[in-house]
Amino acid sequence: MSRYALVTGASSGIGLALAEALARRGHNLILVARQREALESIACELAQRFAVDVLFLTCNLAEPRQLSGLLQELEESDHEIDLLVNNAGLGTSGPYIEQDWGREQHLIEVNMLALARLCHAFGGRMAEQGGGQILNVASVAAFQPGAWMSNYSASKAYVLSLSEGLREELRSRGVKVSVLCPGPTRTAFFRGAGLRLGRLERGTLVMDAEQVARIAVRGLERNQAIIVPGWRNALLVLVHRLAPRWLVRKVSAAINRAVLPVAPL
Template identity: 65%
Template sequence: MTRYALITGASSGIGLAMAEALARRGRNLILVARQRDRLESIAIELTQRFGVEVLFRACDLGEPLRLSGFLLELEEGERQIDLLVNCAGIGTSGPFLGQDWMTEQDLIEVNILALTRLCHAIGNSMALLGGGQILNVASIAAFQPGPWMSTYYASKAYVLHFSEALRVELKKCSIKVSVLCPGPTRTGFFSRAQMDEQKLIDSKLLMSPEEVALYAVRALDRNRAIIIPGRRNRWLAALPRLGSRWLVRTIAGMINKAYCPR
């Protein structure tokens, strides 16, 4: 049976960079996101450049019924997935009460529910087949509460804690679970989350998605539990443990407010 790495959010940003980094290593891929045309051209390009098999599936992970259909196809297709990269994610910014509810619901569906369901379905197949590896993408936002991006930060805290817990549970099934916590990265994420991208670019805080992916792939080889690319980001992730929770949430709120135009 041919083995594949399944990557969600592979149409852009960190997910796309992960797809390229894995294809470079000779991995066959299944790419998932909503934009079918983007996925198709990425699949053609990666196949031509690296000679690997690249399948793709357009699926809105925010729609549970579509996700069910996709999972059923995977089950029937008898393709062995030995690496799952849950990278699809969205952000919202601004005052919680002023958010459009459907956008908040989408965030929870994609960042939390779809990720959890994919871990459950594909984790069970991996267990039957004797093992595998899961990489869930959280963020350095996972290490503290984030006023003015409340649901996003909370969703990433969920991903961090869920992944760490699964790592312990799934060890006996030979499934290695890691969580990637990038800091600010140069992708379309900020404009999609309605944040002031220019301020971040000016602050020179951003890493490139390729740097993040390369670091992640090397850390996966070493089966690292929590993967934080960049020394500055490792500091930022450690700082909340040093201050009082009042101070931490106040500072996080001040920073987020500066990047939220509304």
């Protein structure tokens, strides 16, 4: 049975960079995203460049029927998933109660429900096989409440907490669980979330997706529990853990509000 790394949200950004970093290390891949044409092109390129087997499956993870179909297709295949990378995710911004509920629900379905279901399905299979690895992608936003991005920050706090819990539960079954908590990264995320970094996007505070992916894969190889790329982000996480909670709330709210296109009243 062939072994594969399954990467969700693999058509762009950190997901694509993670897929490339894994292929570079000889991992066969199963790429999952909604954009069929993009996945087909990426799969062909990675297979040619790194001489690995690269498959792709289109799926809208927010749709329960599509997610069930994905799981069934993988269950019936002869592909053993020994690494699950839950990267798919999205963000929203602005005053929570003024946002369209459908978009906020979509965030919950992708960032939390789909991730949890994939962890449940493949974590169980890995435990039965006696080994495997899971990497869930959270964010430095997981370490603090984030006014003006309240739902997003809460979803990433869920990912962080679930990952740490599963790490302890599955340790004795030979399954390793890590969580990646990147800071601001040059991807389409900010545009999709309705944020504007302006000149900050070209500065050293924002990392490249490829750099984040390299650090993430090294962290996986070391079985690191929480992977925070970049010393600035690591320092930020430390400060958030040590500072009074009221101060963390105020500072994170001010930072998020500063990158909104139009500051709320």
